[in-house]
Amino acid sequence: MSPEQLYFETVEIGVLIPPLTKGPLAIKDLVKFGAATDDWSEIHFDESVVRQRGLPAPVVHGPLKSAFLAQMLTTWMGPAGTLKRLACQYRGMDVAGETITCRGKVMGKSSDEGEHLVECEVWTENSKSEITTQGRAVIALPAHLEPPRPALDPSQISLVTEGMRRDLHLGEVSGVFTYDVDRRWIREFASAFGDSNPLWHDEAYACAEGRFGGIVAPPTFFGALDPVERYHPIREEKELLLDPWVETMPYTNTGGGNAFSEVEYFLPIRAGDTITVEVTYTDIFERDGRSGRLLFRIRENVLKNQRGDLVAKARSGHVRSYDLALKRSV
Amino acid sequence: MATRPQLWYEDIEVGADVPPLAKVPTTIALAKYCGAAYDFSPIHFDEPYARTRGQETVIVQGFFKAACLGQMLTDWIGPKGWVKKFTAKYQRVNLPHEPMTCRGKVTRKHVDGESYLVDVEMWVENDQGEVSTAGTATILLPCRET
Numbered sequence: 437m438s439p440e441q442l443y444f445e446t447v448e449i450g451v452l453i454p455p456l457t458k459g460p461l462a463i464k465d466l467v468k469f470g471a472a473t474d475d476w477s478e479i480h481f482d483e484s485v486v487r488q489r490g491l492p493a494p495v496v497h498g499p500l501k502s503a504f505l506a507q508m509l510t511t512w513m514g515p516a517g518t519l520k521r522l523a524c525q526y527r528g529m530d531v532a533g534e535t536i537t538c539r540g541k542v543m544g545k546s547s548d549e550g551e552h553l554v555e556c557e558v559w560t561e562n563s564k565s566e567i568t569t570q571g572r573a574v575i576a577l578p579a580h581l582e583p584p585r586p587a588l589d590p591s592q593i594s595l596v597t598e599g600m601r602r603d604l605h606l607g608e609v610s611g612v613f614t615y616d617v618d619r620r621w622i623r624e625f626a627s628a629f630g631d632s633n634p635l636w637h638d639e640a641y642a643c644a645e646g647r648f649g650g651i652v653a654p655p656t657f658f659g660a661l662d663p664v665e666r667y668h669p670i671r672e673e674k675e676l677l678l679d680p681w682v683e684t685m686p687y688t689n690t691g692g693g694n695a696f697s698e699v700e701y702f703l704p705i706r707a708g709d710t711i712t713v714e715v716t717y718t719d720i721f722e723r724d725g726r727s728g729r730l731l732f733r734i735r736e737n738v739l740k741n742q743r744g745d746l747v748a749k750a751r752s753g754h755v756r757s758y759d760l761a762l763k764r765s766v
Numbered sequence: 767m768a769t770r771p772q773l774w775y776e777d778i779e780v781g782a783d784v785p786p787l788a789k790v791p792t793t794i795a796l797a798k799y800c801g802a803a804y805d806f807s808p809i810h811f812d813e814p815y816a817r818t819r820g821q822e823t824v825i826v827q828g829f830f831k832a833a834c835l836g837q838m839l840t841d842w843i844g845p846k847g848w849v850k851k852f853t854a855k856y857q858r859v860n861l862p863h864e865p866m867t868c869r870g871k872v873t874r875k876h877v878d879g880e881s882y883l884v885d886v887e888m889w890v891e892n893d894q895g896e897v898s899t900a901g902t903a904t905i906l907l908p909c910r911e912t
Contacts, residue, residue: 464808476798478794628801628833629791634770667806696853701848701850701851
């Protein structure tokens with residue numbers, strides 16, 4: 437699928453931009469945006485703080501609404517267009533559960549020194565059609581005279597195939613994922629659980645005092661390098677998802693989560709490493725437990741660095757519990 | 767430059783306690799962990815969702831508790847120690863704002879070639895002393911004699 441290109445000549449003043457609808461927005465959307473922008477203000481996710489402040493629900497970040505407007509514009513203008521300017525005013529609050537519609541209108545066109553500019557009014561509306569964000573945007577478009585740049589090959593973006601989704605491929609590598617581990621990531625990881633050890637962030641200290649002569653990651657960092665746990669950066673699901681059948685189980689799922697994790701290190705994970713993770717499912721089995729019938733899936737992740745050296749082997753178990761008395765229609 | 771004390775193989779006795787580490791996970795900490803591990807399972811930040819899964823409120827990630835156990839170890843062993851092996855079993859949930867304490871005990875000392883190793887049993891308990899997560903670790907330490 438290659439997105440269509442918009443050309444300067446075909447844009448008319450007064451025309452409406454194809455609208456973009458987002459939502460209903462989940463708290464998850466807000467946490468993801470908070471994570472990406474390092475905005476941990478609790479009004480965006482914590483129900484008890486939200487209630488204390490007398491707000492109806494977690495508040496949608498203003499910049500997230502700007503991002504939606506930018507998405508509407510970039511989708512409309514095509515790959516060879518450029519968003520030159522976007523200025524927004526946040527006029528009204530939107531909260532989780534709301535569906536937001538982005539709209540826009542072409543207000544002016546001009547050509548200057550070979551640049552073809554289109555000026556637009558943009559805004560977001562809530563489900564009551566009230567305007568909650570208002571802004572102005574300037575985009576640059578190619579004219580028909582110029583050839584468009586070639587589009588990126590989308591087949592390069594995803595590692596997951598249909599075949600992998602159908603089966604766990606027991607005993608075989610079911611997915612290979614690569615992660616660039618940098619200082620910022622290690623620092624943010626350690627900061628999440630309040631670990632201020634300078635080995636994780638202070639290069640001079642780690643160099644002088646540390647066993648490995650440089651910044652390394654804390655011992656449980658392997659958990660952040662697991663494609664079975666990580667969300668895909670674009671799709672709203674885990675990076676490596678091999679269990680479509682969980683949706684068609686004939687019994688009611690009553691819970692689940694990680695059962696255990698184990699790791700053995702052969703080398704440290706260092707800041708600057710590119711770590712490749714190979715996932716192999718080794719077992720799937722069931723047994724009866726406190727909360728019903730437990731279904732376990734066991735996997736082994738092999739972590740290697742950019743030189744191909746073995747860094748670590750991790751083993752993890754995931755469990756889902758089912759109530760066998762509660763049949764469900766599928 | 768910051769400094770932290772170094773633990774040496776000779777200083778360890780089997781049966782000794784690892785200095786405990788107390789934590790009170792906040793909802794911000796859980797959300798930050800979601801961001802750092804890029805795991806956005808809603809049970810860790812979305813209270814209405816957590817209630818539909820039979821929980822009173824959002825729950826602390828198993829890996830968050832493992833990370834706290836890891837911190838207890840690395841705070842203790844000093845900059846030249848290394849956590850070679852680490853295991854954790856997630857047995858019960860912890861809720862945010864509830865105090866939890868990481869504890870550990872040395873179970874074995876052994877030398878493997880040039881490696882001076884210490885085995886540890888460790889766990890996370892709540893204020894009532896109930897264990898929610900239990901694990902083991904093998905630590906590599908420097909030895910003064912070498």
